[in-house]
Amino acid sequence: MDTQKYVIKQISIFSENRPGRLAAIAHALGEEKVNILAFSIAEANGFGVVRALVDHPQKAHDKLQSLGFNIAFTDVIAVKMQDKPGGLFEVAKILGDAGINIEYSYAYSGKDGAVLILRVDQVDDAITKIEKSGATLMERSVFHG
């Protein structure tokens, strides 16, 4: 099975935990006409990582890097969830039963329903297991223009 089409490039940006950093990132992406489809912030002791799914990851990468940001690509997958009670459970159970660990995750609820973004330890395995279980994985092309 071609799992690659389901691998989505998230951009991860190192940011100090101080006022104005997110604004600086968002402004840069806006200038480049890069649209943010989903994002989250993870924070640790004095710093954080801004994670985002964008329509043009390479463009976002180059722009932010040129501004001096530390930026890296991270492989994630996106799974459709039912936007109703128990929706998250269905997806989480598939991975749990398969012994695949979720390192982190975030979700959005868009016009086409709810989507769960997952960073897992075994990407290919996760894709295969989710496919088999009948849940819907979203292709990279849905996000990246």
Place this chain on the structure above:
Amino acid sequence: MFWDKKIETMKPAELRELQLKRLKKTLDQVQHVEFYRNLLSKAKIKKISIKSLEDIQKIPFTKKQDLRNGYPFGFFAVPLKKIVRIHTTSGTTGKPTVVGYTRNDLDKWSDLIARNMTMVGITENDVFQNMVNYGMFTGGLGFHYGAEKIGMTVIPSATGNTKRQIEMINDFGVTTIHCTPSYAMHLSEVAEEMGTTLDSLKTGLFGAEPWSESTRKTLEKRLGVTAYDSYGMSELFGPGVAFECPERDGLHIWHDSYLVEIIDPKTGEQVSDGERGELVITPLVKEAMPLLRYRTGDVTMLMEDGCLCRRGKKIARFTGRSDDMLVIRGINVFPSQIEHVLLKIPEVGNQFMVYIDRINHLDEMTVDVEINRDSFSGELADLARLQKKVVKELRDSLELRTTVRLVEPGSLPRFEGKAKRVIDRREAI
């Protein structure tokens, strides 16, 4: 009170004679150290060229960096089997400075401590709590041995657990304490919080960092002690080099054991009495590790007036350093040490800033360091691991707990001239 009245009150002419005799002996002793054989032969100095104490100015200085180059035992003038103790102190980069002692050295050193403590009226009737680090730092064992020599009841409480320290002071009837002035301040506050007073205390011996007269007043009031300033450094045995007498107007430096010069750190020329400069010491009784004209980096002056107690010439209380050494919680830190640690960690750049604050009377050091552009994996956990690694490496090297902040590359100031990477925001203690 005197420990060794004859030596302590020696007449100037007699003292100079003793100093010259001991200087010549020291010149013999340094011949066992390759560094000094080279130094003296390059400067074309033979023992015979030193006819008076003034002739010492012909000898080049010894700097801390020289000691580092001799790591670990390059400055020992006796075989290792004659060395009975090793201490270390901070080096300028990477490796610490190693100091060694023969049995004789330990005896001389504890004798100097006994002199100091006897000078301020401490006797075998006193109970002594030594609240400084007992490891490689010379302050712990140094005072310990001196106090035992006097016959005091010694409590080697070391550092930490302030409540327990206070309980011991009260339960054991401690009369005399030794610690850094900032820890003494902290101690007094914790005692207050505990709702207890330290009624048995009489004498406080404070050193390892410079402190002011206003702190003296505060400490005396809060702890009910008479507070004395203590000076020393590991390269010169450790604490015990100079100490205040009951007059508490300058420190008596032991001229029979240390030949004192005050120099202009820029020109290296001696300055007059009453003029501030860098203290340069030639120890006169050291056996394991003799030194010639050692640049302490500490700024003081020789005081012109004599002292009512009849001991020798005093030096003024220390006000600062002629180099960039920092004293953090009594521990000496060179910014170059921090740079050295960071250079060894590829995930961070060599740009850094150090901030020093005093929070609840205790020094806190914060190091900002840029993460390397290429080392970012995108994972938060990797960054957290890196942060921990930097903290650990700094602690291992400086023996100091620091707060490390990872910052974005390019966000720290760049310096075109002399870098000013250390911002000391502490007010004087």
